[in-house]
Amino acid sequence: MYAVFETGGKQYRVAKGDTIKVERLDAEDGAASEFDKVLLLSDGAEKITLGTPYVAGGKVIAKVKSIGRGEKLRIIKFKRRKQYLKQAGHRQAYTEIEITKISGK
Secondary structure, eight states: EEEEEEEEEEEEEEEOOOEEEOOSSOTTTTTEEEOEEEEEEESSSSOOOEOOSOTTTTTEEEEEEEEOOOOOEEEEEEEETTTTEEEEEEEOOEEEEEEEEEEOO
């Protein structure tokens, strides 16, 4: 069984036991988190339930494993012969979750 759900403006395809990194959630380590914006549910190859836009009664329940920040991205703007150089960096915050249960109607 797998599901496609939406969080943080992105969509993720997950199955039970998967570990993924999503946009930062307001949750503690070890806390349970519930996602109800389920776009698609499937029990394998034969039955697929599509939502319009979300599946009624569909839920993905996950456990928060860790909260952290990704690797630093370097942003460099440079114009030759113009004495222009601008540098910046960015580290995106994430929450690592483990999918514990997928349920639907």
